[in-house]
Amino acid sequence: MLVSERMKPAVFLEPDESLAAAARKLRKDNIGCLPVCQDSRLLGMITDRDIAMRGVADSRDANHMRVHEAMSVDAICCSKDDSIEN
Numbered sequence: 728m729l730v731s732e733r734m735k736p737a738v739f740l741e742p743d744e745s746l747a748a749a750a751r752k753l754r755k756d757n758i759g760c761l762p763v764c765q766d767s768r769l770l771g772m773i774t775d776r777d778i779a780m781r782g783v784a785d786s787r788d789a790n791h792m793r794v795h796e797a798m799s800v801d802a803i804c805c806s807k808d809d810s811i812e813n
Contacts, residue, residue, distance in 0.1 A: 728811050729809065729810060730805055730806065730809050730811055731807035739762045742770055743793050743795065745791065746787070746796075748794075749761065749794050759775045762802065771798040772798060772799050773799070774799065777799055778797060
């Protein structure tokens with residue numbers, strides 16, 4: 728079975744979106760993480776934990792802090808043509 732057979736439409740964030748906007752997207756889709764992309768290139772991932780630990784726990788304003796300031800980098804990705812068995 729290929730990755731493409733299990734894929735859903737892509738939802739992503741841009742690096743200059745606010746943490747508040749990221750949190751709203753996570754809540755809306757009831758998910759814990761989203762890819763951060765710019766110009767069709769994956770830059771990293773933002774998780775609900777990233778928002779809590781790098782934003783809220785440091786008393787940062789989620790309306791002014793940008794996603795790129797809290798995201799996790801060095802995300803590993805795969806191709807839609809890769810097998811899910813590997």
